[in-house]
Amino acid sequence: MKNTETYPHHAWAQTPPLGWNSFICYGSSVTERQFKENVDAFADKLASTGWEYCVLDFCWSHPDPGPVANPNQEAGYTPHLASDEFGRLLPAVERFPSAANGAGLKPLADYTHSKGLKFGLHIMRGIPRQAVEAKTPVKGTNATAADIAQVGSKCTWLNHMYGVDMEQEAAQAYYDSLFELYAEWGVDYIKADDILTDYPGPYHAAEIEAIHKAIAKCGRPMVLSLSPGPAPVNQAQHLGAHANMWRMSADFWDRWRKLYEMFYLCNAWTDLGGPGYWPDADMLPMGRIALCGPEGEPRDSLFTTEEQRTMMTLWSIFRSPLMLGGDVPTLDETTLSLLTNEEVLAANKYGENPYQLYRHQTLVAWISDDSKSSDKFLALFNLADKTDTVPVTLEQIGLGPKVALRDLWKKEDLGATEQTIRKELSAHDCAFYRVSAR
Incomplete structure (x- = not known):
């Protein structure tokens, strides 16, 4: 099954990671209270069968983003995000009160660790636009954010960041400073977004490599997940050399057509993953979802029980990472039984050479x-x-x-x-x- 060399970061995810991500439930607006409630339920209901990561998804620096941070702001408008003197984003205390007085996300990570779990964090590729406009210094250099920004490189669905020009001398120092901060907070898992592909835009190889280097330098193991998909299959070697998992598809939701299409994607990625580097079929929209956006009204998953079983079976035999998207405190017994079947999870953990x-x-x-x-x-x-x-x-x-x-x-x-x-x-x-x- 291996198609890459063995790299040190592969040791951090020898089997597909299992966890929960806040996005499908809470979009961009999750609060500290909501996150902790899911951590508590996750520890009680899922941890005993090998689930371990709790991931805080996007816009945690925005004081009031709404269910989905609106990318269609008026031209030139940049929302104010919480940040430090080096332009590095910090959690908004309006939503994460334990972050006050410079504590950052360390208290939330510590809380997650206290439950025997691992803490994950979503980040956006690049450098905050507000830091570029203010010309904040890049930590440890004489450069400013404006010196390393690639202002023509923008996310098409969120107006917070510019890309980083990795040909600039201080560019790597910027990414190193980010991961120095994340290591201080106790982050175990990074979901890097707007970096894998932005159809029809580029594959951001240089910034993928920069994040990989920054993780290696920070002194703390962090599983690296890349989004959004679809990942280019012809970059499989590069992906395995620099990341632990990468999205095969665009955002996956509770629609049969999307699940039907996933069979083709899994087949296309056969033999291109292995211990430490996993093609990712995306989050599992199971249980109660869309409580605060981002797609549709609050609802129970539109997948039937049969379709959820099919999804879990495909993800497991293909050996995709398993990231639950539903609200953990309100999981019903049927859904919970699908998520915690040890014999099914064994196929995900121990299966080799799936095809x-x-x-x-x-x-x-x-x-x-x-x-x-x-x-x-x-x-x-x-x-x-x-x-x-x-x-x-x-x-x-x-x-x-x-x-x-x-x-x-x-x-x-x-x-x-x-x-x-x-x-x-x-x-x-x-x-x-x-x-x-x-």
Whole structure:
């Protein structure tokens, strides 16, 4: 499965990271209270099955961004964001009161760590426009923000930042100063946004490398996640050399068409990830979502139970990182059971060499090797809008003339067979097995 060399940062994510991100629930407006409530519930409900990251998503420096920070401000307007004397963004105390008196996000990270969890933080590529306008100094240099800004490089959906011109001498020092601060706060995971792709814009290789170098220099391991997708497949080597995970798609929401399309993306990224570097199918819109934006009204996920099971199965056998987007305190028992099935999570953690065994129109099968045994994981999917039967021959599985099946979702042994495996599945549903030679 490996297609890159082994790099030191790979050690920080030997298996796909599992966590929760605030974006799908709270958009740009999450507060300290809401974040802590989710941390508490996460520790109680998810941590025992291997979930560990709690990630604060975007606009945490904005005192009042609304559900989604509006990129369509009048020309020339730049919102005022909390920052220090070096132009580095700080949490807005209006929303994060524990950040007062220069504490930054350390109290929130400490709270997350006190629950036995890891703290993640969203950042935007580049340097704040307000720092460029004010010509704030770049820490440790004689340069200012205006000297290193690439003002023609702008995010198309958020008007807070300019890109950094990495050909300028002080550019790396700026990124180093950011990660020096994040290390002081106790950050364990970085989601770097507006850096992977901005269709039809560029792949920001130089700034990806700058962030990678800054993490290596700061002295604290931080998993690096890159957004938004779709990531360019032809940059797989570069991605694996500099990041731990990267988005394969644009924002993923609770629509069947998006899940249907994800099967093609997973197939396209086959063999381009491995221990420490993971193609990412994006957050899981499960449970109660859009409580404060950013897409639609507050609602329970529009995915049916069958579709949620299909999503969890595909993400698990493909070995995507798992990042829950729903409100953790209000998770219902059915959703929680999908997220905490240890046998399904084992396929995500220990499966090796996953690939699409076949696809025939709307019938799909995936398979992977269990690195802890000689068993295989087998997933069958019916992507049709009606009931259909998905077959797999024992020759395709490759474990011999007789195998035993265990249903991972039901946690039931199904006995041995020498026959072709045929599973009738309802629309948009799946089956997930552990297959053993007999």
